[in-house]
Amino acid sequence: MALQSITLQLDVRSWPLKIPFRITGHVFDSLDLLVCTLSCDGVTGQGEAAGVYYHDETAESLRAQIEAVRPAIEAGIDRADLQDLLPAGGARNALDCALWALESRRGRRAAWQLAGLAPPQPLLTTFTLGADLPAVMAERAAGLPKARALKLKLIGDGHDAERVAAVRHARPHVWLGVDANQAFDRAATEALLPALVEARVDLLEQPCRIGEEESLRGLDCPIPLAADESVQTRRELESLVDLFDAVNIKLDKCGGLTEALAMAHRARALGLRVMVGNMIGTSLSCAPAFVVGQLCDIVDLDGPWHLAGDVAPAVDYLDGYLHCPAGLWDHAGAGP
Known part of the structure; x- marks a missing residue:
């Protein structure tokens, strides 16, 4: 069920790595991450995304993607709606995880319960x-x-x-x-x-x-x-x-x-x-x-x-x- 009157906040946070991390064609020494915060009825949920580097996604490009559909999000959206609103990638990930967290906290049920899974193990x-x-x-x-x-x-x-x-x-x-x-x-x-x-x-x-x-x-x-x-x-x-x-x-x-x-x-x-x-x-x-x-x-x-x-x-x-x-x-x- 779509939520009503959602407030959306987007923040980019930078994190240094302990040591440079080298893979084929890239060396990472720090990372910018987009944090999406959704609020409804005094409850908040958050999702975080790095994006997909080989698709040229960045925290700023993810933010721009989400900003482009802000009116649809704040008018009320659920996870099913989101699958059609944005393509696969980091922007949808940040929003989807924030919606899971928001639904979980509003309904007082853990995400694993919402997913129909057994209690999680290490x-x-x-x-x-x-x-x-x-x-x-x-x-x-x-x-x-x-x-x-x-x-x-x-x-x-x-x-x-x-x-x-x-x-x-x-x-x-x-x-x-x-x-x-x-x-x-x-x-x-x-x-x-x-x-x-x-x-x-x-x-x-x-x-x-x-x-x-x-x-x-x-x-x-x-x-x-x-x-x-x-x-x-x-x-x-x-x-x-x-x-x-x-x-x-x-x-x-x-x-x-x-x-x-x-x-x-x-x-x-x-x-x-x-x-x-x-x-x-x-x-x-x-x-x-x-x-x-x-x-x-x-x-x-x-x-x-x-x-x-x-x-x-x-x-x-x-x-x-x-x-x-x-x-x-x-x-x-x-x-x-």
């Missing part, structure tokens, strides 16, 4: 290491003794096999995934595979460029393949069934918690493994993704861990698991 999450010299990545991996799962960024510069070998030597028993962020073509993927197999890599994420997914057809790859950039919303899922083993759902890509939950259910029905990830963001971004994580096989929700600071209250990382305190973003109690 999630084993990966911790991602940005691309760097192999010895540096190994040192960072060794410095995370509580992490049970690591993900390495690979960049196709000829040193990726060394990176993977160095980290595996430093952490011989950890679950290990690698993410190329579109760095490879098929030939480069095939050339690297023996090193990945030798290092007992558990997941290979997005080796190919967007639009070149068919190049993976027939690839003799004993390591499960996950799509990230190649899957934005439910629309791409069926086309990826014979090419990938898993899909990485991110709220900034798909446009919010509403679509993310629908994607998780649809992917599972298609026989795909389900992964949830996030762009780097605060705990305000992580909390709604934590809800999706309850449906997932693989969880990569370490965004707040990369930041030099965070909102309060905040998620916590204990013994390799992500804990999200009740009431961080939505209503705290179980309700009626």
Whole structure:
């Protein structure tokens, strides 16, 4: 049901990272995030978005998108209306998550209840290491003794096999995934595979460029393949069934918690493994993704861990698991 007389507030907040974070084609040392606050009847709900960098989204461009539809929002809108009002992406994500939080707090029911899920449990999450010299990545991996799962960024510069070998030597028993962020073509993927197999890599994420997914057809790859950039919303899922083993759902890509939950259910029905990830963001971004994580096989929700600071209250990382305190973003109690 659409809400009446909503007040919309948009703020851009800047957050420095602990250390520069390098992936294929980009180095991040700080992040601007858009925070959307919706108020109705004295109750507020918030959503946060970074946007999708490879779609050239920025916090300011997200704000401009939302400002363009401010009259429709403040006249009263619900999550179903929003799916038609804005396309998938960071702007819709910020609004969608704010609407979830607002509905949760007004109705005094947690988001997981609204989604029809079981009470949430802590999630084993990966911790991602940005691309760097192999010895540096190994040192960072060794410095995370509580992490049970690591993900390495690979960049196709000829040193990726060394990176993977160095980290595996430093952490011989950890679950290990690698993410190329579109760095490879098929030939480069095939050339690297023996090193990945030798290092007992558990997941290979997005080796190919967007639009070149068919190049993976027939690839003799004993390591499960996950799509990230190649899957934005439910629309791409069926086309990826014979090419990938898993899909990485991110709220900034798909446009919010509403679509993310629908994607998780649809992917599972298609026989795909389900992964949830996030762009780097605060705990305000992580909390709604934590809800999706309850449906997932693989969880990569370490965004707040990369930041030099965070909102309060905040998620916590204990013994390799992500804990999200009740009431961080939505209503705290179980309700009626």
